[in-house]
Amino acid sequence: MIDKSLFRFDGVRQRMGLLALLSLAQALCIVGQAHGLARGLVEIWKQHAVSALVSPAIEFLAFYALRHLCDVAKQRISSKYGKYVAGEIRPQLQEKIFRLGPQALASRGTGSTVTMLIDGLDQVKSYIEILLPKMTDMMLISLVILIAVWWQDWVSGLILLLMYPLIIFFMVILGLAARDRSNKQYAQFNILNTKFVDSILGLPTLKMLGVDKEYEGEIYSVSERFRKRTIDVLKVAMTSTFALDWFTTLGIAIMAVFLGLRLVNGTMPLFPAMFALIMAPDYFLPVRQFGDNYHATLDGKNALHDIMSFIDSSETPQDTETQWDGWKADSELKLEDVDFAYPAGSKLQGDDDVQSVASHNVAMNAVEQQREGEDGKKPDGSGDSKSKRRRGRGEKVAAQDQQSSVESASAPSNASVGSDEKDVEPKKAGAGTIVEQAETQPDALHHVSMSFKGYGKIAVIGKSGAGKSTLVNLLAGFNIPHAGSIELDGHRLDNFNVRVWQRHISYIPQTPYIFSGSIADNIRFYVNDANDEDVKAAAHEAGLDEWLAELADGLDTLIGEGNRGISGGQAQRIALARVLLDKSREVLLFDEPTAHLDIETEYDLKKTLLPIMENHLVILATHRLHWLANVDQVLVLDEGQVVESGTPKELIGAGGPLDRLISEMGGNQIDQYLN
Template identity: 50%
Template sequence: MIDKKLFEFQGVSAAMAFLALLSLAQAVATVGQAYGLTLALVEIWKLHALASIVIPAGIFAAAFVVRQLCEVAKKSVATHCADRIVRDLRPRVQAKLFDAGPAAMSRRGTGATVTMLLDGLDQTKTYVQTIMPKMLDMTIVPVVILVVVWYENWLAGLVLLIVFPLLMFFMAILGIVARDKSDRQYGEFQNLNNRFVDTILGLPTLKMLGVSDDYEDEIYGVSERFRRRTMSVIMVAMSSSFALDFFTTLSIAVVAVFLGVNLINASVALLPALFVLILAPEYFLPIRQFGNDYHATLNGKNALADITSLLDAPDPARDDDFEMGRWDSDSDLSLAHVGFSYEVRDEDSSRNDAHGRASGRRGRSGSDEDTGAQTPEHSHALDDICLDFHGVESVAIVGRSGSGKSSLIDLLAGFHEPQSGVIAIDGKTTPHLNMAAWQRRIWYIPQKPYIFHGTIADNIRFYAPTHAPTASADQIQRAAEMAGLGDWLATLRDGLNTPIGEGNRAISGGQAQRIALARVTLDSSREILLFDEPTAHLDIETEYELKRTLVQIMRGHLVILATHRLHWLDSVDRVVVLDEGRVVQDGAPRKLLRQPGALSALIGEMGGDHIGG
């Protein structure tokens, strides 16, 4: 009923102890309120003077005030505890996602991750501030009332004692059913979020390919499944509420009939009988409230479980002690028999079903993921990779879709840890490239650069922590002009101070890529450039203009470019051909084209046997 992981958070145990004291005080106040009301009613029944009910009315009023104050205090304590937990969770989740990198984000799905950070934390807060006081009320209040009722009339107490476990058993059965249905509903909710976000991000590509209507039907189907799951949960919740209300009402009626018969037989006085009858509904009230709120907090419990599973996941391997100098003409990076496969577990399969197999869908929506390498049938993304990168050179990574291009770029960026093989930088071996010294030397340019809500200048200096905070307007302007943004900026009234990003001026894919290139030129301390299909989603004219800028920026760097646009081959020194995660050809482009092999076959499949310009 209550997630045990809650007790791992600071202050929860103290809050629970204080809430238990407040619940005990509220239970005593409830008994006092019922006693004062009973005394007043008995005095009125006996036709005594109104002055005789002053003291009972005072007892009732005082107990009522104490009860309400306890309720307010419980809400305040629970809310404060929930706020503290969420304040603790939010930065931890953000830091965990940041440390895990984009590969882990891709496996979870963008929509599910955003939902967890926003709605998930809010639902967790609702769950914590609701479940803690309700759980303690259900544990303490009935016990106090049962003791009082048993003292007044043990037979009535016996009825209440027998009924309560039956209600708990019945509620537990319904709770298990509701939990299972809520788990499936939460999975469909994450699935819907992933599908919706992926479709929105890839909408221009879907329209260009003429398949937007197909995805409209898919989104409708997913939303319908979520609606049916939600209605199923609501049906269980309503059935549970009806059952609890029915059985508690029936139990109170049994107690009332029992007391009425005893009154007729004069075997019990009016005062204790009426006192017990007034306390009977209060005895069942906590369990009814808990049952009603239980269904409303299931999403919060699922969200908390999702968050804690993320936080409990092992951190990616990272080495901040590795040292390396600047990358120059004598530097060398070697990969010897490196292998990498995406982790596929049983729970991942169910997660993929719940999350809509987001990573596998992205190939259709225009993302840069190697979809074939991430499915359970193609878990081996890279196999026996042997490559050397030396000094200043430009290398194109080509291959069919799903051959492992993006996986290799991600591994070189330090987003993946290889399961086999050896990586060496200038002769010093390292198990992976997720280390500060290496990542201070590289620029990673994805297919769709991140553009946030802010000015153009803010976006340009965002990724350069060493130089950007102190970069002058002139430096940013020069970087923008080197990236080919000068003509566009001249058309803007505010120039570099023009707001862009969400809710501001929209920009094209080519302009977003040029902003990413301006980030590169602003920080000259990074000598290694990693490009993951930077022009895949651009039209031919924009791609050609951007290519001229890219070629200029690539000079003097080690450049590793994953692409399926073969016209890049005339602008690089070397080409590496991948097929099903293996290196099948490696060498100078024109040399490889003069001999039969994978590159010639790939160009033939794309409609020509020459290198495009």
């Protein structure tokens, strides 16, 4: 029942030892309490004076109070340790997600990751609070009571001893069934979360294509499977509770019959009979409580196993050997023929390549199937050469067997990228490293070559799904290239997961991470020891003064995790204040910083951003063409390839890919370049 990973945390054995001592003390108090109560009942039966009840009453009340004090102490110890373990796990989990980057969300799904971070940690805390004291109670209290009852009456002790294995047997059988159903329910819950979040992220695309109603069916189907899994767990839980109560009642009833017959025959004194009968419910109580709480702890055990497996999952080792002094006016970065592909079955969540692509391509599949049905074609599109041509490199195709993919706990996603199912051969990375590529998807970035020198603002432009966010995540060190070469100021790198590089970059995604705490604490994200004056100055430069003036506590105002209580524009300004507070980060990576803002907020934020971008290397992934008026270089991506690069004046009006993109997206935003 105890997950082995729990023993990785400091102090667990000491806590269990302390809980065992308290359980032993509590067991002795239960015996003393029953002894006092039995004495009192015997005195009443014998019709002795009321004064004869004083001593038994004091004995009963004293042991009763001590018993519950022990129980309170156990609850406090286990609760405090549960908080400690959750506190130990949280930074490890956040650091792991930070190191893996968006690809961690890609492989798990956003919904599953959020569940692990929020509900999972709470379940682990509850698991420890319940499990540790119940385990020590079941091991010690019942044993002490059995010895005490046997000492008074061996027949009653024998009945209790024979009933105990029977209860344990049925508890184990039902526990195994409960564990199996609980594991399936937990996996289905993660799948439901992922499906739901995918649907929310892709809802605009689904509605635009007119297939949002059709997609409701999949959400309903996944929800129904989760409901049935939950009902199965509840059935086993209720059966288990009934079985434990029934056998407990049966054991007490059998013992009571034997005691009654011996009392009637005059072969047994009243005191041992009363003592044994009073002790019997407490003898079975620990195992009953453990059985009742077993189902509540299963979710916590599953969550702990899931979290520790994620923390222990493999990752690309960080390069800590390379020495570099940071980006300067004469620094140069070169990428040549860089390729990157997501693992097979992964989802590109958190990426602009997915927020539209994940559900966009599911929707496109649905539209194609509708059209094929109208044209009298087979549902699988066989014989339709047009539909096959539409499945180009980088396009996401929904899996045909959604049922099997949803039922698979190891693969919560039911979508795969690309139409070809051939294995990709292992490729040689920049420094000769071999990266395993079995069953990968088609390249998300293909033969990408580019160079940056000195300070400047570079815009990465392209349609949704072109690879903009994938490229930014690669530059941040989250995505590891499978081929190509990287050179930074003469240093040959395998990838950008390099400590000194990441120490000098600021990465601002579409939705910055806001944790629970004050605004000032959030601004100190990179510089924990920054003084109040520096934080205030950074907030001023980031344009937060007007908002802070409306808050009674100013920078000390508490805000919530996941941007609760603040707008998207305010979250972006907090992220900018972080950049301004840490002057040592000369490279700024922006992934659609204004994608989810309204026009007025975007305009105000842009005015704040432009001065910050000076004297930095800025790489800005965006599909907002108005940024072209303010950048020095443009990279146009299409299907993971750089199809055009140069200054805005060189490219606009040249009739190339950028002009076609401008035509499709509304070129009147930048008419000044056409003059």
